[in-house]
Amino acid sequence: MSDPRPNVVRVSDESLVHARGLVKRFGDFAAVDGIDVDVRRGEAFGFLGPNGAGKSSTMRMVGCVSPPSAGVLRILGMDPARSGSRIRARLGVCPQVDNLDPELTVRENLTAYARFFGISRRVARQRAAELLDFVQLSDRASSRVEPLSGGMKRRLTIARSLVNEPEMVLLDEPTTGLDPQARHLVWERLFRLKQQGVTLVLTTHYMDEAEQLCDRLVVMDGGRIVAQGTPRELIERYSTREVVELRFPVPDQGAYGEKLAGVGERLEVLPDRILLYVADGDEAVAEVHRRSLGPSSALVRRSSLEDVFLHLTGRTLVD
Amino acid sequence: MVTLALPRLLLARDSARRAGSMVERNVAALRSAYWIVMVGGFLEPLLYLFSIGVGVGALIGDIRIPDGRVVGYAEFVAPAMLAASAMSGALSETTFNFFGKMKFMRLYDAVLATPVRPMEVAAGELIWAMARGTVYAAAFLVVMTLMDLTSWPRALAAFPATVFVGFAFGALGMALSTFMRGWQEFDLIAAVQFALFLFSGTFVPAQDYWPPLRMLVEITPLYRAVDLIRGICLTSFGAVQVVDLIYLCALFAGGLALAGRRMARLLLK
Numbered sequence: 001m002s003d004p005r006p007n008v009v010r011v012s013d014e015s016l017v018h019a020r021g022l023v024k025r026f027g028d029f030a031a032v033d034g035i036d037v038d039v040r041r042g043e044a045f046g047f048l049g050p051n052g053a054g055k056s057s058t059m060r061m062v063g064c065v066s067p068p069s070a071g072v073l074r075i076l077g078m079d080p081a082r083s084g085s086r087i088r089a090r091l092g093v094c095p096q097v098d099n100l101d102p103e104l105t106v107r108e109n110l111t112a113y114a115r116f117f118g119i120s121r122r123v124a125r126q127r128a129a130e131l132l133d134f135v136q137l138s139d140r141a142s143s144r145v146e147p148l149s150g151g152m153k154r155r156l157t158i159a160r161s162l163v164n165e166p167e168m169v170l171l172d173e174p175t176t177g178l179d180p181q182a183r184h185l186v187w188e189r190l191f192r193l194k195q196q197g198v199t200l201v202l203t204t205h206y207m208d209e210a211e212q213l214c215d216r217l218v219v220m221d222g223g224r225i226v227a228q229g230t231p232r233e234l235i236e237r238y239s240t241r242e243v244v245e246l247r248f249p250v251p252d253q254g255a256y257g258e259k260l261a262g263v264g265e266r267l268e269v270l271p272d273r274i275l276l277y278v279a280d281g282d283e284a285v286a287e288v289h290r291r292s293l294g295p296s297s298a299l300v301r302r303s304s305l306e307d308v309f310l311h312l313t314g315r316t317l318v319d
Numbered sequence: 320m321v322t323l324a325l326p327r328l329l330l331a332r333d334s335a336r337r338a339g340s341m342v343e344r345n346v347a348a349l350r351s352a353y354w355i356v357m358v359g360g361f362l363e364p365l366l367y368l369f370s371i372g373v374g375v376g377a378l379i380g381d382i383r384i385p386d387g388r389v390v391g392y393a394e395f396v397a398p399a400m401l402a403a404s405a406m407s408g409a410l411s412e413t414t415f416n417f418f419g420k421m422k423f424m425r426l427y428d429a430v431l432a433t434p435v436r437p438m439e440v441a442a443g444e445l446i447w448a449m450a451r452g453t454v455y456a457a458a459f460l461v462v463m464t465l466m467d468l469t470s471w472p473r474a475l476a477a478f479p480a481t482v483f484v485g486f487a488f489g490a491l492g493m494a495l496s497t498f499m500r501g502w503q504e505f506d507l508i509a510a511v512q513f514a515l516f517l518f519s520g521t522f523v524p525a526q527d528y529w530p531p532l533r534m535l536v537e538i539t540p541l542y543r544a545v546d547l548i549r550g551i552c553l554t555s556f557g558a559v560q561v562v563d564l565i566y567l568c569a570l571f572a573g574g575l576a577l578a579g580r581r582m583a584r585l586l587l588k
Binding site for chain 2: 026063066084085088093099100115
């Protein structure tokens with residue numbers, strides 16, 4: 001069976017999201033503190049960052065349900081302040097917290113929502129059937145929303161965001177709180193959307209999600225963009241090729257920090273282990289053994305986006 | 320001229336269509352159990368009419384109304400019950416239900432992510448609230464006419480007026496709901512509503528009140544509504560009733576505009 005769709009979708013130069021010096025203030029607090037972003041048609045663009053970094057505030061501004069406090073914002077080439085309704089007609093939105101209609105059935109959640117876009121009843125029914133099939137919820141079509149599992153609700157919210165055949169879909173933490181099976185199903189569906197040429201803008205704090213889905217991403221921290229690029233570029237720029245995780249059979253790993261000086265480009269002491277950022281992991285492990293430090297375990301792995309993320313946003317818990 | 324007016328007309332049509340889609344959502348949410356709520360809303364004014372209008376009315380006998388005529392007490396009370404039921408029907412839908420949808424079901428967050436605008440949500444919800452009130456009003460007017468408490472022509476004229484009273488109170492209720500912080504504060508609305516129900520010239524002609532109190536009563540919305548409906552059903556439609564209409568128009572327009580603006584402030588932040 002051959003798929004008629006091309007596997008490589010052309011990313012055009014057309015900017016669907018164009019932000020310059022974008023600011024969102026709540027009272028004295030700047031949730032978004034002057035960011036520049038361009039999302040091009042056809043790409044999957046990610047906002048990464050810890051909680052409170054300003055991702056959701058940014059998404060709400062892009063979704064035209066939150067007026068910017070300052071800066072320039074153009075969505076699909078239009079000004080949200082003047083053409084909010086027209087822009088929203090061409091967007092799909094999957095908010096962080098599912099806000100499905102508890103008084104309607106699964107199918108009605110889609111058909112009633114389609115009506116808000118002025119889609120005819122006949123087309124609405126047809127799309128609902130297709131979308132329920134797409135997110136594998138056809139057998140629950142007549143069920144109410146409440147008894148659905150978290151993963152099912154998420155899939156239904158995603159289906160709902162597609163009911164108007166949007167050019168761009170905004171997904172705020174699409175897989176937070178889902179079990180691995182549900183997460184993989186959502187990823188697979190999002191990937192198919194991307195193949196169909198739909199522009200995806202998503203926020204996440206799952207690095208594997210960003211690596212799997214995003215062509216390009218920005219890392220946000222404290223309302224600002226602290227890094228941007230493709231996942232590969234970010235790893236190359238902010239981390240090393242490999243990471244060695246060493247554990248020593250003593251309560252205080254810190255004592256080994258000095259003894260490891262000079263092995264690799266950078267070193268990080270954690271309460272339970274020491275991370276060595278190196279170009280060649282095996283060579284570094286050999287050097288550790290040459291210094292006869294005798295770690296109880298030494299794991300060599302490829303550097304991931306998570307290393308970049310923690311390096312840029314720090315290990316302190318923000319909530 | 321035409322080129323200027325046409326896009327505006329199309330915009331208005333789109334707005335009406337989007338408000339309509341809000342009503343459609345509510346129709347879809349309607350479940351079989353809803354008829355119980357409907358029966359309750361219809362029974363309430365009817366029970367008041369029988370217990371007080373007919374029952375207590377038998378003890379009171381006839382009363383003299385401002386235009387000098389002497390009428391049965393039930394005749395006097397019935398139009399007021401009609402106005403009061405239009406008020407309570409509209410308020411129950413636009414306070415409790417509206418607040419729940421906005422704050423707890425987060426329904427409007429999802430709706431406002433579509434092309435639908437806050438004012439269109441408010442208008443749609445109000446139209447829906449009044450669909451219910453319209454059924455009550457029609458049924459109650461039929462009962463009034465069958466009991467010979469008013470005439471068919473008067474009842475026909477009173478019908479749109481009652482629906483309009485509902486719209487005015489619905490807009491007011493919706494605007495008030497946007498200021499509520501929790502369920503407790505609705506008790507306050509209920510208390511005020513009950514006070515209005517008792518003292519708006521419903522059971523006793525307001526002309527008999529102590530003058531300062533009478534002035535206070537005359538500026539409250541239910542008094543104006545009772546005065547309007549009673550004028551149509553029982554006495555006459557004069558200058559005072561025109562004032563009633565203007566008052567209710569202002570209440571409706573002001574309430575709806577305020578509700579739309581407040582919703583935008585609460586939900587689009």
